[in-house]
Amino acid sequence: MPLYFSEHEVVLPGQLLSDDGRRSGEGTYVADGKVYAAQVGLATIRNNRICVIAFKGAYRPQVGDEVIGVISDVKPNGFDVVLGKHLTGVIRIPDRRKVQNLGLRVGDVISARVKESSLRGIILEHTRKMRRFDKGLLISIHPAKIPRLIGRRGSMINMIKRMTGCRIVVGRNGLIVISGPSPAQEFAAVTAIKEVEKEAHTQGLTERISKLIDSILKGGVG
Amino acid sequence: MSKPKLITEDGIRTDGRRFDELRPIRMEVGVLDKSDGSAYVEFGKTRVFAAVFGPREVHPRHLSLPDRAILNCRYHMTSFSVEERKPLGMTRREVELSKVIREALETVVFLEEFPRTSIDIYIEVVQADGGTRTTGLTAASLALADAGIPMADLIAAVAVGKVDGQLVLDLNDVEDKYGEADMPIAMAPRFNSIVLLQLNGRISKDEFPKALALAKKGIMEIYRLQREALKRKYSATPEGGM
Numbered sequence: 399m400p401l402y403f404s405e406h407e408v409v410l411p412g413q414l415l416s417d418d419g420r421r422s423g424e425g426t427y428v429a430d431g432k433v434y435a436a437q438v439g440l441a442t443i444r445n446n447r448i449c450v451i452a453f454k455g456a457y458r459p460q461v462g463d464e465v466i467g468v469i470s471d472v473k474p475n476g477f478d479v480v481l482g483k484h485l486t487g488v489i490r491i492p493d494r495r496k497v498q499n500l501g502l503r504v505g506d507v508i509s510a511r512v513k514e515s516s517l518r519g520i521i522l523e524h525t526r527k528m529r530r531f532d533k534g535l536l537i538s539i540h541p542a543k544i545p546r547l548i549g550r551r552g553s554m555i556n557m558i559k560r561m562t563g564c565r566i567v568v569g570r571n572g573l574i575v576i577s578g579p580s581p582a583q584e585f586a587a588v589t590a591i592k593e594v595e596k597e598a599h600t601q602g603l604t605e606r607i608s609k610l611i612d613s614i615l616k617g618g619v620g
Numbered sequence: 621m622s623k624p625k626l627i628t629e630d631g632i633r634t635d636g637r638r639f640d641e642l643r644p645i646r647m648e649v650g651v652l653d654k655s656d657g658s659a660y661v662e663f664g665k666t667r668v669f670a671a672v673f674g675p676r677e678v679h680p681r682h683l684s685l686p687d688r689a690i691l692n693c694r695y696h697m698t699s700f701s702v703e704e705r706k707p708l709g710m711t712r713r714e715v716e717l718s719k720v721i722r723e724a725l726e727t728v729v730f731l732e733e734f735p736r737t738s739i740d741i742y743i744e745v746v747q748a749d750g751g752t753r754t755t756g757l758t759a760a761s762l763a764l765a766d767a768g769i770p771m772a773d774l775i776a777a778v779a780v781g782k783v784d785g786q787l788v789l790d791l792n793d794v795e796d797k798y799g800e801a802d803m804p805i806a807m808a809p810r811f812n813s814i815v816l817l818q819l820n821g822r823i824s825k826d827e828f829p830k831a832l833a834l835a836k837k838g839i840m841e842i843y844r845l846q847r848e849a850l851k852r853k854y855s856a857t858p859e860g861g862m
Binding site for chain 1: 656657674675676677686687728730733734735737765766767768769770771772773774808809810811847850851854855
């Protein structure tokens with residue numbers, strides 16, 4: 399089946415991408431058995447599915463995503479977690495004692511995995527991988543830029559971690575927790591991340607970010 | 621004021637156009653910083669901003685729907701957009717236009733992607749010279765695309781009408797006021813489907829298909845300009861792993 403786009407081409411809503419409706423992936427839709435783009439973004443093929451990587455747009459939770467949120471309510475059987483402008487997730491724990499044992503309070507920042515995202519809402523896992531952050535900076539960037547921040551196989555984020563010496567946890571929903579040994583290093587990490595967000599679409603970004611971090615760490619405030 | 625002559629013997633309209641010509645069009649995407657998506661569209665002297673916010677929490681909460689987003693739309697003319705100051709607030713006309721524009725946009729936006737949220741569209745006419753609803757709709761669909769909201773197609777809109785007994789494309793204010801008919805049409809061009817059609821005045825059964833064909837021709841041109849405007853904003857391609 400032919401494709402009507404070249405790899406990483408900018409596509410627009412309504413643009414025909416393929417005649418094979420079974421290959422429709424994220425950011426696309428099927429009409430009359432054909433695949434069309436639903437968002438402005440870059441067309442690409444991922445796992446043999448045609449996807450559009452959107453430039454902008456709200457975060458849509460996928461099962462298995464690691465997200466960061468702020469506890470907004472503690473209930474007898476779980477917690478409400480604010481994940482961003484329009485999203486609230488829930489953690490359901492059937493055992494009341496366990497809720498108390500977790501010791502979470504309103505305002506605590508946690509990271510967790512998405513267990514379910516459906517009409518019933520966004521349900522987060524509480525068993526594995528859930529953790530609370532005791533210290534650090536909570537910053538937020540546009541969720542669409544998260545893949546760029548992580549980079550190919552984590553190249554970008556690992557470089558920032560390595561150079562600044564900070565621990566950085568990235569939530570798919572756009573929230574990021576940074577904690578480092580000194581405020582200066584934390585500042586360098588925040589500046590680098592904000593720069594990635596701003597310049598996500600440009601060439602040679604990894605190198606420039608590396609230089610940016612270097613200059614901040616060396617010369618105080620860059 | 622008595623009716624001015626709208627078309628000369630040579631077929632030239634008040635602003636120098638032929639019957640099938642659009643006004644000079646300018647489109648820009650992402651013009652407002654604080655909205656999630658925005659656009660500015662100019663059809664001759666008609667100038668319109670559109671801004672999109674959302675998906676965001678619905679307020680008041682009981683209006684939210686469990687299985688899809690709600691679309692809010694406000695079409696508004698600034699008080700300085702017309703010759704005689706328009707009082708602040710929504711007139712009946714603006715309320716109606718907000719509704720028809722919302723219904724047109726609802727046909728293409730995938731609302732079921734964002735349950736329990738609202739997507740808010742604000743259309744602000746800063747200068748009115750005829751065709752504000754079509755210009756507003758054109759701008760709103762660009763702003764939605766800019767906000768990254770999934771949609772089946774862009775919407776392009778234009779008015780056709782009858783002035784001095786002749787069908788013309790893209791009416792301006794004088795032609796609208798003194799002409800015999802004004803018919804705004806909006807389409808999702810990819811699927812050739814009409815999402816808005818209103819008619820003010822009279823045209824005959826024979827003229828209707830001709831008017832529709834004329835509008836379609838204009839819409840295709842507007843659609844091309846819309847795609848160009850969006851591509852212009854997002855032309856730079858990112859490197860590395862996305």
